[in-house]
Amino acid sequence: MIETIGITVLWIFLYGYLIVGSIDFGAGFYSFYAKITKKEHTIRKVIDRYLSPVWEVTNVFLIFFMVGLIGFFPATAYYYGTALLVPGSVALVLLAIRGSFYAFANYGARESNIYLFLYGITGLLIPASLTTVLTISEGGFIAEEGGTVRLLLGELFVNPYSWIVVLLAIVSVLFISASFLTYYAARADDHGAYSLMRNFSLIWSGPTILMSFLVFLTLSTHNPEHFQRMVEESWIFLLSLVTFLAAVWLIYIGKNLGLAFCLVALQYAFAFFGYGATHLPYILYPHITITANVTNAEMGITLIIAFIAGLLLLVPSLFLLMRLFIFNADYVRGSNQLS
Amino acid sequence: MIDDPVILSRILTYATLGFHAIFATVGVGIPVYICLSEYIGIKRKDSHYILLAKRWARGYTILVAVGVVTGTIIAFQLSLLWPTFMENAGQLIALPLFMETFAFFFEAIFLGIYLYTWDRFKRPIYHWLLSLPIVLGSTASAFFITSVNGFMNTPRGFIYSEGAFTNIQPLVAMFNPAMPSKVSHVITTAYLTGAFILAAIAAFHILRGKTHVYYKKALHLTMIGCFIFSIATVVNGDISGKFLAAYQPEKLAAAEWHFETEDRATLLLGGILDPDEQEVKFGIRLPYALSILAFNRPTAEVIGLNEFPEEQWPPLFIHYFFNLMVVIGMYLAGVAFVYLVFYYFNRFNSLHPWLLRAIILGAPLAMLSIEAGWIMAEVGRQPWIMRGFLTVAEAATTSGHVLEMLILFSLLYIALGLLVPAILIRLFSKRNAETELEKQHVIL
Numbered sequence: 001m002i003e004t005i006g007i008t009v010l011w012i013f014l015y016g017y018l019i020v021g022s023i024d025f026g027a028g029f030y031s032f033y034a035k036i037t038k039k040e041h042t043i044r045k046v047i048d049r050y051l052s053p054v055w056e057v058t059n060v061f062l063i064f065f066m067v068g069l070i071g072f073f074p075a076t077a078y079y080y081g082t083a084l085l086v087p088g089s090v091a092l093v094l095l096a097i098r099g100s101f102y103a104f105a106n107y108g109a110r111e112s113n114i115y116l117f118l119y120g121i122t123g124l125l126i127p128a129s130l131t132t133v134l135t136i137s138e139g140g141f142i143a144e145e146g147g148t149v150r151l152l153l154g155e156l157f158v159n160p161y162s163w164i165v166v167l168l169a170i171v172s173v174l175f176i177s178a179s180f181l182t183y184y185a186a187r188a189d190d191h192g193a194y195s196l197m198r199n200f201s202l203i204w205s206g207p208t209i210l211m212s213f214l215v216f217l218t219l220s221t222h223n224p225e226h227f228q229r230m231v232e233e234s235w236i237f238l239l240s241l242v243t244f245l246a247a248v249w250l251i252y253i254g255k256n257l258g259l260a261f262c263l264v265a266l267q268y269a270f271a272f273f274g275y276g277a278t279h280l281p282y283i284l285y286p287h288i289t290i291t292a293n294v295t296n297a298e299m300g301i302t303l304i305i306a307f308i309a310g311l312l313l314l315v316p317s318l319f320l321l322m323r324l325f326i327f328n329a330d331y332v333r334g335s336n337q338l339s
Numbered sequence: 340m341i342d343d344p345v346i347l348s349r350i351l352t353y354a355t356l357g358f359h360a361i362f363a364t365v366g367v368g369i370p371v372y373i374c375l376s377e378y379i380g381i382k383r384k385d386s387h388y389i390l391l392a393k394r395w396a397r398g399y400t401i402l403v404a405v406g407v408v409t410g411t412i413i414a415f416q417l418s419l420l421w422p423t424f425m426e427n428a429g430q431l432i433a434l435p436l437f438m439e440t441f442a443f444f445f446e447a448i449f450l451g452i453y454l455y456t457w458d459r460f461k462r463p464i465y466h467w468l469l470s471l472p473i474v475l476g477s478t479a480s481a482f483f484i485t486s487v488n489g490f491m492n493t494p495r496g497f498i499y500s501e502g503a504f505t506n507i508q509p510l511v512a513m514f515n516p517a518m519p520s521k522v523s524h525v526i527t528t529a530y531l532t533g534a535f536i537l538a539a540i541a542a543f544h545i546l547r548g549k550t551h552v553y554y555k556k557a558l559h560l561t562m563i564g565c566f567i568f569s570i571a572t573v574v575n576g577d578i579s580g581k582f583l584a585a586y587q588p589e590k591l592a593a594a595e596w597h598f599e600t601e602d603r604a605t606l607l608l609g610g611i612l613d614p615d616e617q618e619v620k621f622g623i624r625l626p627y628a629l630s631i632l633a634f635n636r637p638t639a640e641v642i643g644l645n646e647f648p649e650e651q652w653p654p655l656f657i658h659y660f661f662n663l664m665v666v667i668g669m670y671l672a673g674v675a676f677v678y679l680v681f682y683y684f685n686r687f688n689s690l691h692p693w694l695l696r697a698i699i700l701g702a703p704l705a706m707l708s709i710e711a712g713w714i715m716a717e718v719g720r721q722p723w724i725m726r727g728f729l730t731v732a733e734a735a736t737t738s739g740h741v742l743e744m745l746i747l748f749s750l751l752y753i754a755l756g757l758l759v760p761a762i763l764i765r766l767f768s769k770r771n772a773e774t775e776l777e778k779q780h781v782i783l
Contacts, residue, residue, distance in 0.1 A: 056407055056447040063414050064440045070418060071437050074429025081422030085738045088419050093751055096408040100755055103404030104762050148737040295430055302434050302509040310441035317448045317472070324452060324459075331459075 002300035003290040006072035007283075009307060010065055011276045017061035018272060019176065019265055024058045025123035026177020027051055028098070030200070032120025035113065043193040046185045048106070054325065055102055057318075059095070062130075069283075071303050075293040079284055083142050083151040084133065091129040098122040124170050131169040135162040138223045139285025161218035168211035172268070175204035179247065179264045183257040198251060205248045209241070212271065223285060229278035236277075240270035345732045347741035348420040351748060355413050356717075357710060358752045362406030364709050367477045367526065368533020369399045372561060374470040379560070381463050387553045390775055391560075392470075393457065395537065398763055400454060405759055407447070412748070420741070424724050424734035427504075431497055432490045434509040439483035446476025478526055485525045488716075489517035493586050494725045520575060520582040521716075527571040528712070532705040534564035535671060539702035542695040544772075553772055555690070562678045562698070569672035576668060577632065584633030587726070588642040590719040593653040594661035595629055597643050604629035604641040608662055612655060617645075653719045660715040667708035674701050 027047045034043045070077045097118050105115035135156065136142060143150045156162050178200035185193035220227040230237065247263035250256050281289040294300065325331055341347075373392045380388030418425045428436070449472035460466045496512030497504045538561035541554045583591035591597070595607055598617045606629040610622020627637035634641070644652055674697045681689035688694075720726060724734045 054451055056404070056451055057444070059407060059411055060440060060444045060447055063411055064444065066415060066418070067433075067436050067440050070425055070429040071433030074426045074433070077418045077425035077429055078422045081418035081420075081425060082736055082738060085419045085736060085744060086740050088415060089744045089747060092412050092415055093747060095411060096751055096755075099408040099411070100405050100758075103401050104758065150738075295433070296504070296507050298507045299430060299433055299509050303437055306434060306438055306441075310438070310444075314441065314444055314448070317445060321448050321452055324456065 002297060002304070003072070003294040005304055006068070006294065006300065007276075007280065007290050009304075010068045010072065011273065013061055013068065014065045015269060015272050017058070017065060018268060020054075020058050020061060021127070022173045022176035023180045024051065024055060024177075025127055026173045026175075027181065028102075028119045028123035029121075029174065030177065030181065030197070032116050035116050039192070039196065043181070043185070043190075043196055046181060046188050046190055046193045049188070049331070050181075050184055050325070051102075054321065055099075057321070059099065068303075068307075072295055072300065073283055073288065073290065073293050074295055075288050076283060079142065079149055079287055080133070080136075082149040083136065086151070086153070087129060087132055091126060094122045094126045094129065098126065124173065127169040127173050128166045131165050132156065132162060135159075135165050137279070137282075137284050138219070138226060139282075140222065142284070142287070144287065159222070161215070161222040164211060164214045164218050168208070168215055171204055171207040171211055175201065175208045176264060176268065178204055179251060179261050182251060183261045186257045198254065201251045202248070205244070205251075209244060226278060226282075226285070230274065233274055233278055236270050236274035240267050240274065243267040243270065341742060342739070344738060344741045345735040347745055348735045349731065351741060351745045352413075352416060352420055353717075354745070354749060354752060355409065355416055356713065358756070359406070359409035359413050360709055360713055361706060362402055362409055363481070364529045364532050364706070365399075365402050365536065366406040367481045367529035368531070369395060369402070369537065370470065370474045370477055371530055372533060372537055372564060373399065374467070374474050375564075376560060377467045377470060381467055385556075387556050387776070388560075389463075390553070390772065391557050394767070394772065394775070396454060397766065400450070401759065401763060401766070403450065405755055408755075410443070420736050421724065421734045422736055424729060427725065427729060427734075428487070428490075430504055431494070431507060431509075432487050432512050435483040435486040435490075435513045439480050439487075442476050442479035442483060444476075446473055446480065449473050449476065481526050481529060482522050485522045486513050486515070486518045489515050489521045491724060492521075492590075492716075492720055492726055493517040494728055499728060516586050517582065520579045523575040524572070524579050524712075527568050527575055528705075528709060531565060531568035531572050531671065532702075532709055534561045534568060535698070535701045535705040537561040538565055539699045542698040545690055546692060546695045546699070549773075551773065551776065553776060558690075558698075559682065562675055562682075565671065565701070566675035566679050569668070569675050572668055573672055576665070580632040581634065584641060587719075589644060589647045589651065590653055590657075591633065592642060592644040592647075593655055594657050594715060594719060596655060596658050597629060597641060598645050600640060600643040600646055602630065602638050602640040603627055604633070604639075606632060607658070608666070610658075612658070614655065651722065653721045657715045657719045660711040660718070663711040664708050664715060667704045667711070671701050671705055671708075674698060 027050070031044055031047050033039075034047075101115045101118045101122075105112060105119060136151070138161070141152050141156050141159075141162075143152055178197050182194060182197040182201050185197050216227070216230070219230070243263045244267040247260045247267060250260035250263065281291050283290060283293070295303075373395045376388045376395065377392035380386065380390075380392060449469055453466070453469045453473060456466055456469065490512055493516045494512070495515045496508040496510070498506040538558055541557035541561065544554045545558065580591065583594075595604075596610070596612055596617075596619055597604060597607075603626070605627070606625040607619060608623040608625070610619040612619055629641055630637050630639040633639060674694075678689055678694060678698065681687035681691070681694065722730045722732065724731045
């Protein structure tokens, strides 16, 4: 029971990071793109108005997932902690560069191309490096010998599955972000930004679905057990495909863009939860399962209570944040006074 | 040493925490004064205080951004460098770690709102209300994370037998004996350091010849904070001494080079130790003071280091860090006291250049004292990572790549350490207070 609640909560937060983080990461890239192609005025303003108030919140989803994972499944700290020192540190440095340079560029005195470049490029490198953790969780990349755990970096580099996952992560970031910014630009009545972001949504839609199929294909040889379970639950992945098609259609005809973005979010929700559910009971093939490695009942229950109390605090706050900055038409259009 | 993952992991953790401590301390300390200043500004209808809050918030945002970044790094590095510790900690002390992320989440949300809604509310007091969650969230973060640190010093809330933990009580672990003294010390010193940094900025401008009353208001508000929290720091520093005497006597003994258990113990400041003879040359001795610090009685018996096996002694150099912390604490309290006396007795000039210089010097000293305090607290816990249960050497990663990571992160911290001050200086010199004040007058 505790393990089910725990992993569900964690997966929801990781999904939250996937969406919020993708919007943020992709926006960084588009922001840089706008700068170098001198289309600044069309999309930079839109991106800045969305990003500035919420960028800090993004990171927290990731920290929350990590801390919760160790709380509910302490053995993950040992395995992943030992194995991921190098890739984890690289991802951390990228996150650090991104976070601080965003603040420097945005609140600092000078607009600098270097800052924007770092901000844009880390937006693609971070998801690429973070998703390797999901690849590693499929097993085959961690060796346990003589009481120590070691990451087989060489194996990871020559494995087709791991590269396909990286590509999927990058195109997904660009697609999710573009579909959100299409909606945001439309609400802001910014036509230049809107048509640019709509084009980007359509451009990246094809590759995301292609990469998803390739992920299925390569997983079937890399981890046949997991693949088999995904085939058994194929309905959820079909739902994901249906929502994808509907979203692309809406973006193509340029109507109901808010709904279109929700459909994109749903597309990823179906795929992500389908992937996660079929991954269980393993957190790390074949070393850690949620049943064998769940924390003690006392800690588990206390964490769940703390989580509920925390949600009571956070949900209204997040609601306020969204109301003020995302769903507030005046703010989105650039008017400051609160009506 | 260069290929010992234990030592390298310790150095890397030290580098991260030493760097993070700067931003975390400022991150907890400064919101209090932003909140106070905005409130005073609204209540007295004094636009100077509002501008003060605005400018402080602007600088604070940059510092918080770096604090978020270094905080993320240490959150992950705990698992990357100390996997065995986190595997154990996950079972025992996950609760405050988990709650800390909530507190941080809460703070991050409202900071985002606060910064972008200065002019969006019809009643300014609504905007002020948004500052409360920032103060609460950042202080709660300090509370929860310090509670984890307290647990490392005095692990409680479980029974350890045959290699397994049973009878786990998360709340007992969280409210461990070290928690109250540590939490209060961390929070009051953060408020104190935040105040001194802001006071030093105001003092610096006055010393450079700025005459606007804006700076005097800034100086006075923050110096009151300095005084209140320096007194609070002295009080809970004393409580911390009593906690150590009762629960971690080896740390207090090592910090004081107190080898033989004896009553009427003397407090030692400075000095040079001959470790073989256990004799101290030079140094200032205060008779009875260690007994008073430890038990409030001049005749009380204080346990000496020789009661413990030598392999469990903390490194003896923590004595100097302990002294540094205490001496700076006294200095800060003294400067704040002198300022207030000068301010309220018209015979003296509270803006005397030498007093201003002393205030300016207080800011770096306060930060130095924070660092010294953490070194004394963490090195003084050696060889344990969970006192009595798990040593640092058992907990460290076995990876062979810690050195490369140490170099990587050191470069990052050097780069950030150089950029942050440069960017802050540029930010504030480009939009100086005088021009902003003039703009305000047009509106008012």
